Amino acid sequence: MGIHEEMLEIGNRAVSASRELLRLTSRKKNSILQMMADEVESRKEAIKAANAADVLAAKSAGMAPAMVDRLTLTDSRIQSMAKGLRDVSGLKDPVGSSISRWIRPNGLEIVKTRVPIGVIAIIYEARPNVTADAAGLCFKTANAVILRGGKEALQSNKAIVEALRLGGQKKGLPEYAIQLVETTDRDAVRELVQLEGKVDVVIPRGGEGLIRAVVEQARVPVIKHYKGVCHIYVDAAADLGMALNICENAKCQRPGVCNAAETLLVHKDVAARFLPMISQRLGGECKVELRGDDAARAVVPSMKSATEDDWYAEYLDLILAVRVVGSVQDAVDHINRYGSNHSDSIISASPEAQKVFTQDVNSAVVYVNASTRFTDGGEFGMGAEIGISTDKLHARGPMGLEELTTYKYVVRGSGQVRE
Amino acid sequence: MGIHEEMLEIGNRAVSASRELLRLTSRKKNSILQMMADEVESRKEAIKAANAADVLAAKSAGMAPAMVDRLTLTDSRIQSMAKGLRDVSGLKDPVGSSISRWIRPNGLEIVKTRVPIGVIAIIYEARPNVTADAAGLCFKTANAVILRGGKEALQSNKAIVEALRLGGQKKGLPEYAIQLVETTDRDAVRELVQLEGKVDVVIPRGGEGLIRAVVEQARVPVIKHYKGVCHIYVDAAADLGMALNICENAKCQRPGVCNAAETLLVHKDVAARFLPMISQRLGGECKVELRGDDAARAVVPSMKSATEDDWYAEYLDLILAVRVVGSVQDAVDHINRYGSNHSDSIISASPEAQKVFTQDVNSAVVYVNASTRFTDGGEFGMGAEIGISTDKLHARGPMGLEELTTYKYVVRGSGQVRE
Numbered sequence A, B: 001m002g003i004h005e006e007m008l009e010i011g012n013r014a015v016s017a018s019r020e021l022l023r024l025t026s027r028k029k030n031s032i033l034q035m036m037a038d039e040v041e042s043r044k045e046a047i048k049a050a051n052a053a054d055v056l057a058a059k060s061a062g063m064a065p066a067m068v069d070r071l072t073l074t075d076s077r078i079q080s081m082a083k084g085l086r087d088v089s090g091l092k093d094p095v096g097s098s099i100s101r102w103i104r105p106n107g108l109e110i111v112k113t114r115v116p117i118g119v120i121a122i123i124y125e126a127r128p129n130v131t132a133d134a135a136g137l138c139f140k141t142a143n144a145v146i147l148r149g150g151k152e153a154l155q156s157n158k159a160i161v162e163a164l165r166l167g168g169q170k171k172g173l174p175e176y177a178i179q180l181v182e183t184t185d186r187d188a189v190r191e192l193v194q195l196e197g198k199v200d201v202v203i204p205r206g207g208e209g210l211i212r213a214v215v216e217q218a219r220v221p222v223i224k225h226y227k228g229v230c231h232i233y234v235d236a237a238a239d240l241g242m243a244l245n246i247c248e249n250a251k252c253q254r255p256g257v258c259n260a261a262e263t264l265l266v267h268k269d270v271a272a273r274f275l276p277m278i279s280q281r282l283g284g285e286c287k288v289e290l291r292g293d294d295a296a297r298a299v300v301p302s303m304k305s306a307t308e309d310d311w312y313a314e315y316l317d318l319i320l321a322v323r324v325v326g327s328v329q330d331a332v333d334h335i336n337r338y339g340s341n342h343s344d345s346i347i348s349a350s351p352e353a354q355k356v357f358t359q360d361v362n363s364a365v366v367y368v369n370a371s372t373r374f375t376d377g378g379e380f381g382m383g384a385e386i387g388i389s390t391d392k393l394h395a396r397g398p399m400g401l402e403e404l405t406t407y408k409y410v411v412r413g414s415g416q417v418r419e
Helices: A002-020 A025-042 A044-060 A066-069 A075-090 A128-140 A151-168 A188-192 A206-218 A242-250 A269-284 A294-299 A308-312 A328-338 A349-361 B003-021 B025-044 B044-060 B063-072 B077-091 B128-140 B151-169 B190-192 B208-217 B240-252 B268-283 B294-299 B306-314 B328-338 B351-360
Strands: A098-103 A109-116 A120-122 A143-150 A179-180 A201-205 A229-232 A259-267 A291-294 A319-325 A345-349 A364-371 A388-389 A396-397 A406-416 B097-101 B109-116 B117-126 B144-146 B178-182 B201-205 B230-234 B260-267 B290-291 B319-325 B342-347 B366-368 B388-389 B397-399 B406-415
Touching: A002 A120, A002 A143, A002 A319, A002 B260, A025 A044, A025 A128, A025 A151, A044 A075, A044 A151, A066 A151, A075 A128, A075 A179, A098 B151, A120 A128, A120 A188, A120 A206, A120 A406, A128 A143, A128 A151, A128 A179, A143 A188, A143 B208, A151 A179, A179 B190, A188 A206, A229 A242, A242 A259, A242 A269, A242 A345, A242 A364, A242 B406, A259 A269, A259 A328, A259 B208, A269 A291, A269 A294, A269 A319, A269 A388, A269 B388, A291 A294, A294 B109, A308 A328, A328 A345, A328 A349, A328 B109, A328 B319, A345 A349, A349 A364, A388 B151, B003 B117, B003 B178, B003 B190, B025 B044, B025 B077, B025 B128, B025 B151, B044 B063, B044 B077, B044 B151, B063 B151, B077 B128, B117 B128, B117 B190, B117 B208, B117 B230, B128 B144, B128 B151, B128 B178, B128 B201, B128 B351, B144 B190, B144 B201, B151 B178, B190 B208, B201 B208, B230 B240, B240 B268, B240 B342, B240 B366, B260 B268, B260 B290, B268 B294, B268 B319, B290 B294, B294 B319, B306 B328, B319 B328, B328 B351, B351 B366, B351 B397
Parallel strands: A120 A143, A120 A201, A143 A179, A229 A259, A229 A345, A259 A319, A291 A319, A345 A364, A364 B406, A406 B366, B117 B144, B117 B201, B144 B178, B230 B260, B230 B342, B260 B319, B290 B319, B342 B366
Antiparallel strands: A098 A109, A109 A406, A388 A396, B097 B109, B109 B406, B388 B397
């Protein structure tokens, strides 16, 4: 069997499973999630053994320590997987709920009903925790899932998926509701993302390179974010103490994530007061490398000089680009030009400036007087997150259970025909 | 300037216009729509003259009469365009409304806010009425629109767009909010649908060939339906009189449209009673050609024999494929296999059969005891329609104003940082 036929078979099995999933009640799905969690726990040693083989191979292949850390499963990480599955079982099931309902003058009742998307493919890197998280969220929303993780985590993923399937099947999980692509054939991803009519959406999770490769090859819809170039704009009417705390949080609390701030924009009227505060707290205490434009460096000459590339950069590191702007409109223009439509924040007490910023910034999440670090399914109260979207259609920002559903119209009549 | 640069310039102008459109109030937009309508009326003679040139050229090029009819603008059709624009000005503006709102324990207020999509490209055939309709709906939702109609309608479209722009600009329509692609370069469509970061979504309207060509070339999201292979399933528990009326309406009232029925599925327990009724009313009075499977022909031997291709066919004509099925589940399986995910109806008094059908049929609109012909923005009460989607994501079924919007999160705090 060639790779095309192999992926097609996986796709066909997923479509069949998606039909079976429609018939599971919320109660049934929740008990299946509980059994999955139990089985992950009871197979902890087997999962750790499989993971140890992956880690050993990765180390001898020279994988970077940060990557090895993400690959490694400990008792507490396996415990978190099980807890994640139990948490998802406790969330409200969006499937089957009525989004809106109206009755037409001719008596037709139209109900816009929330339904699963169908078949979801998740393409990700060597992070085995994604396997359990994504499988749990897709299953809860009655979607069949096809998982393709990084090859360096294959043994770990096989052990985890085996636990999920065997545990779930004790309570009636459809056999092919959760499938792992086990081949290491490099063409597998291309075949998978071209399965029109089988795969309804692809969600790639990982670095920009992985996501661009998926988008380049895909013939089915992709929901994604390439990167997070998030901005903090400190307005002329900002509380500078608040602004300083938010800048520190957005840049330093966890610099390696997509909702960390990468660029600071400061209104010219407060630059002379605020930039020395930034230099002291972020540049000094927090060891952040500051890269400023000429106006910023005129205030804090110790800053490095920013180049055009800095405005586009997602550093994922303790580096911050700094620019002085003439107005909130200039800040908006900078963000819409250089940003990634992810998360951007204005620090201002001015309702006018807030209004311009929230209306004109073309991003999935726009903040007023808060840190960009809140763009996260958990922080939004969604209970869980399958990813973050910077796309315009279907889902934007943190994606929880609802974002894994779509709708259909169910129209009930009593013999109505069109005039 | 090459075609790439030409389309890129159109895209850049649309992006700029989309920013300006964000600032227009609903009242302002409505007065602009009124002025567009007035100008279409006052330029009626110029529009008719331009159209006459298109019609003359089309006729001498041998265009089919049905196509020439669609191309031709009469006084009443121009009046309908103006009325359509006024109707849209009277519809509720979805932009800026709050879809949902909640407050987190840390005090953050999260508002999911309806916003325009941004820039929409409409690719369509030689039907000049689409020009005014699509421009009006996109403008009402504060989207910049790029129109690319069939080349046979170019003079008509230029005259209509000129009226829309000049009329609208009297009240502040942004200069490039409505753009018509005037080049006849065949590469224009390909360039347009690959303008990532400029064009947010493409909506092709026309035959399956046009839509497949757009999808094949697109690098930006496309919302579409390829075709409408709609089914009526007459269950064992059907009121056969109701079923007969609905079949006649769905097949015969307007056979050339996408929500007309193409296939009739009949439960075996009622086939012997129902198929002779169908043969008499549809086959006889309505002159519908019936193409049945063996079981159907055993009841009505005068039916032609259906082939496998008939189950996939969108006849758009007075032809109906007929199949006898063993159960509602068999009907569902047929529809999900051969159908187009558009509109399908069950005729049944049985709550169990209704439940299986509405849950399992994987279509945008699923009917119970009603004609499939109601899949239409006007019939749904949306006031207008930009098209119909059989996709899974973003919009399904009839697309009105709301479906031309997306959302962003506006999050308001008082200095919150993440723990």
